[in-house]
Each structure stands twice: as C-alpha cells, then as structure tokens.
Amino acid sequence: MAHEVVQRVEEFGPELAGLAEENEKLGKLSDRTVELLKSAGVIRLLQPKEYGGYTAHPSEFAEAVMAVARHDGAAGWVCGVVGVHPWELAQMDPRLAQEVWGENPDSWIASPYMPNGVANPVEGGGYTLSGRWPFSSGSDHCDWDFLGALLGDGKGKPVMPPTVMHVVLPRSDYSIIDDSWDVVGLRGTGSKDVVVENAFLPEYRTIEQSDVQAGAAAERVGLTETLYKLPFAAMFPLGITSAVIGMCEGALALHLDQQRERVAVTGVQVKDDPYVLYSAGEAASEIAASRVQLIDGISRLYDKVESGQEVTIEDRSNVRRNQVRCAWRAVSALDEIIARSGGNAFRRSNPLQRYWRDAHAGLNHMIHVPGVAYHANALAAMGLELPPAMQILI
Template sequence: MVNEVLLSVRELLPMIAERADKVDESRRVSEQVIRELGDAGMFAMLQPKRYGGAECNPVHFYETVRAISGVCGSTGWLASVLGVHPWHLALFDDRAQRDVWGHDNSVLLSSAYAPVGRLTPVDGGYRLSGDWHFSSGCEHASWALLGAMVVGTEGKPVDFLTVLVPRSDYRIHDVWDVVGMRGTASNEITVDDCFVPDYRTKRNFETAQLRGAGQKVNRGPLYRLPFATIFTTAVTAPGVGVVAGCYERFLTVMRERVRLSLGGGRFVEDQFAQVSVARASSEIDAAILQMDRNVRELWELAVAGEELPMALRLRVRRDQVRATERALDAIDLLFKTAGASSLSRGNAIERAWRDAHAGSVHVANEPERALALFGRGAFGLPVEDNLV
C-alpha cells in the first residue's frame, strides 16, 4: 500500500530543512510548519476513521516520522509525539474522544506521562494537581494527557492513571532551553486542583492488557496494539531518522572534502573513513529493519484477529531500545570520522549529534529495563510490566 502521507510530506521537506537552523536557535517549530504537516495528514495517521483519521498501518507512520526527522530532528520529534497521541486518545471512553474531536478533528494533544500528578477521588471523577516536565509541543496542543497517581484514604498511591485535561485547566511554563531537540518546546505543565471526570481517565494497567472503553468503539486492528509498541517506537523513530538523514548529508559533503593534514588527499580515498561509513550505515539499516519488521508482524497479527504473543512484544521493546543505541553508535562514528569540522556550531553533523543524544535520554529509550524484560521472558520467567 502506498504511503500517501509520506508523498505529501516529502514536498514539505525542503522547506523544513531550510528552517532547521532557525528552529534550533529559536527553540520553536513554527505554527505554519505544524499546520502544513497537519494539512498533509501527518497528525491523523493514527487517528480513528470515525473522527476523520486514516487509521493506517503504523509502519507508515514511523516511516514518515523518520523522513521528517532526517531534515530537522525537532520537527520530526513533534510530528511523532503529537502524531501518536490520537492513537492513545482512541483508547479512552468515546465521551472523551468526542470532547476533543467532536467540533474539530484536527485538534492536537501533548503528553507528560510521568505519574507525578495527584488524583483525589470525588463524586463523578477526581481532583487533579501536579507539575509535569517535558511536554513536547504543548504550545501547539489544546489538550494534555498527564500521568497521575490515585491517592487513597491513607495518603498512599493506589492506582496509576493517564488523565485527559483541556488547555483551560493547565498553565505552561517556558523552561525548555537545552542542548538538543531544542525546537520541541518540551515545556512544563502545571495543574492546580482541576476536576477530571471519570470518563477522561484511563488505567495504565488496562492499557497494558489491551482492553478498555476505547476498543469497544474503535474496533480496528490499530487499537489492539500495545502502548509499549506504539508510543515507545514513536520516541525512537525520530532519533533513527535524524541519524539516517545525517548519514546522507555526510556522504554528500565528504565526497568533495580534501584533507589538510595526515598527508592530505581526498577524504573518500581514506580506508578508515570507508570502514566508518560501512559500520554506520549497517547500524542505521539494522535499527530500521528490526523496528519495521516487529511492528509489521504485530500489525499483521492484529489484522488477522490473532493473539499478540508476549515473546514478540518483548522483542519489540528489545529492538526499539537497541535501535536507539545503534543510532547513537552510528552518529558518534560519523561525528568522529568527520574530524574537527564536526565541531562548528550549527553544522548538520553537530546538530544531528546533539538531537540524537537528546532524544536518547527519554525514559522509553532506557535500554537496561527493556533488555532485562526480554531476558526474563527468554529464560521463561514471568514478565509483569506496563511497558510491554
């Protein structure tokens, strides 16, 4: 099947590439770029057809994310995280979906899933308060998905929920001034004692068990896939795309380079540079091929209405974190091989190196936890974790 959104997005890539420096300097992706990506269908790829979305094969979504990230890491990150939230909203009660998309199905959502919020049960729902860091693209969004703990009568956490909150109920603090992915504007969100109706909440345990109110109305295969596949891959895909794009620019630039030291000569004739290119390209290919294979296998099982085996779900997480590690190995190799020219502030290799490393520190890219879970499964030990 042709990825129609990717065809449309490719027409935008020269413009996005031209603005990459400004995005990095200003710490913002422009409203125009977000609007044009929306017009191209980027943010509706994983949205239910019932609300104007494409409900497409997620492999196409990640492919499109990588293409955007290849010319601007920050824009690709926002395309991915803002684009994945419609999928998560589709798992909520249909009343929550109507609240968001009932009048405008192009509305965007941001997130901050760390369970730092405090939920106190009241009639019909909860009172919510908290401060959340790192809500990427929150200034482009009208709603936020926030992680919170339900506090029992003894003041201790008794459940972990994701809650849906409208823009009118939270404040945004502009604090995002960092070394990489600078244009994602991953700012802080504060909620001071707002009411959240029960239907705008989702138990994380139920999400991990692939069940909930949303699947009763959104019956397509896309919504039978694990959060730990769809969201974590959305966090990894931008970094892999950044490095893949940098690799192509590296080849273009270095073909014309002449060494001024180490005996001179054309850079492309250096055997060590040739070996570095081979290693870097292999790491990039391995990352992409494994991620796409795994997501495609899950998709095909969901389309067929078959059970998603735990061994495959664990493999998805294994290869997802390894994809980030492979991308970092590749960008580090390219950065080092390019020599001192990599150090110039604002050049494509330097920015890609910063963006890839910045994206890698997201908790979804933490390798040890995911790899240990795979190891437990491989040894036949029980695996109980919401991020599988």
C-alpha cells in the same frame, strides 16, 4: 492513502530542514513548521477515520516520523510523540474524541506520561488533579495534554498497589512554564513543564494504563481495527525510536554530501580515503538495520493481533528489546561518522552537530534505557515471571 503523507513530507522536506535552526533558537517548533506538519497529515495517521484520520498501519506512522526527522530532528520528535496520542484517545470515551476533534481534526495533544500527580476521586464522580510534569513535547502547539497520574484514595495519597492512570486535560486547565526547557539537544521540541492546580477531571477523560496495555480499552468502546488492539508499550515508544533513527538517517545523508568535495589536511580528497568511506558504509548498514528491525517488530505484532493470536509477554518484550537496540545501534553508527566528519562538523552553522545532539538527547528518553528492557526480555525468554514494576513498559 497513508503513503501520501510521506510523499508530502518529502515535498516539504527542504523547507522543514531550513526551519530547523529557527526552531532551535525559538526553543519550540515555529508556526510554519507546525503548518507544514499539519498539511502533511503526519499527526493524523493513527487517528480514526471518522475524525479525519487515516487509521494507518503503525509501520506507516513510523515511516512518516522517520521522514520528518531526516529533515529536522525536533520536528520528527514532536511527530513521534504527539502522533501516538490519537491512537490512545480513540480508545477512550467517544465524548472525549468529540471534544478534541469535533470541530478541528488537526487539534494536537501533548503528553508527559510520568505519573507525577494524584487523581483524587471526588463525591459525585470524577477526580481532582494537581502536580507538575516535565517533558511535554510540542506543548505550545497543543490544545490538550495527556498526563500520567496515580489513582488516589480521596485524601491525596495514592492507593496501594499503585494504579497508573492517563488523564486528558484541555489547555485551559494547565499552565506551560516557558523557561523550563533550556537544553542542548532536542531544543526545538519545546518539551516544557506543565503545571496543574486542582483541576477537575470528569471520569470520561481518564483511562487506566493497564487497560490500554492489554487492549481492553479498545474492546470496551467497540473498536474493531487491529491498530487499536496493539499494546501501549509497543506503540508509545514506536514514534520516539522512529524519530531517533530518522535523525541518524538525516545525519548520514548530510555527512556523505559534505564529504564529497572535502579535502583532508593531508591534501587527500576524502572520497579517496578508504577509512572514512569504510566507516560511512558500515554506518549506513547499521542505520538501515535499525530501520528494518523496528518496522519488522511492530509489523509482526500487528499480524499476530490481526490473526487473533495471543500476544505474550515474550512477544512484547522482544519488541521492546529491539526498539531499544535499534536506537542504540543507529546512534552508535552516527557517532562513527561524526568522528570522521572533521572539525567543521561542530560549527553551529553545520546541521550535523544538531543531528548529533538531538539523537543523543533522544537516546536518553526512558524508553531507550536498555537495562530493564534487556533484563525483562531474558526473563521472558526463560519462561519466568516478570516483577510487576518491570511489566510497566513491556
């Protein structure tokens, strides 16, 4: 059962936490961290059962990502990003699933979905692709990569209006740029650049983003499970926001543990300082609220799809609005407790500073930018039409 995944994560938790510093120094996840994550089965939660997955409820996926991120933010981030790809791959041509998982159900897929390349149609079918994509999280441990691309006109130019495609390439068709991930937050994710030079893409390894967004892709390949009918713009951010919330939960637990015996410069034990404890209590409530709201949003959407009701633009924009707010609320609470953790919180030997850096880096992902999400939600709530560019991540 899917809940066993979280149990295994908790069993491995102390070792995951102990490996976090090594991951940061490596600039990618260690082989042992990946071994533990594969053993727990986190990445297979949204994978079809016929390929060794769980076809789990998305809330269970979110819970598992949070559990990993509580111990190591970078590992949680990779689980949140890489873990959603089996959900999309299941909606593509079954030949691709067989290629990816036929011999190894633990084969991972990385991604940068930003459409940084043009997929040019070629005579006889398929496309050629070239480009450079940053932020391919976990790429060192992945055998395939999901890349965003614009449909081309056959002459190297994108067609207008633009059509966003997601394309899947094997490891042999792209290069990972090792020195492209020099950062101060989420360093352990190894979110390096990947480069493609005139790779050939068979048609069956491509899909239009709009088909995944609307649920048409799942219907086309005969998927009946509710999980695969959910909109892309709700599922793609889910793991990322879950990772950020999990980081904040981990930081809160560590803060409380460190304050238990701490004595302030005034000679007062922190456990007797009402101001510090007030902030800790308030932060705990804010982080818990973020967790509840995130899971509530995806669960409501799941229930609506399962009951056969139409998922409206307003429904989708409500979920996106709340995902963004969950992340910002949790990180704001983290800032409050870090400000009351004392100077030792910023020693490199103290994991608190790593949680803080990782969470803020996660907040800078495009899915957490509040402007468009809030603007779109207000328009949808008023029954007004959203501009096409605003609908991409709604």
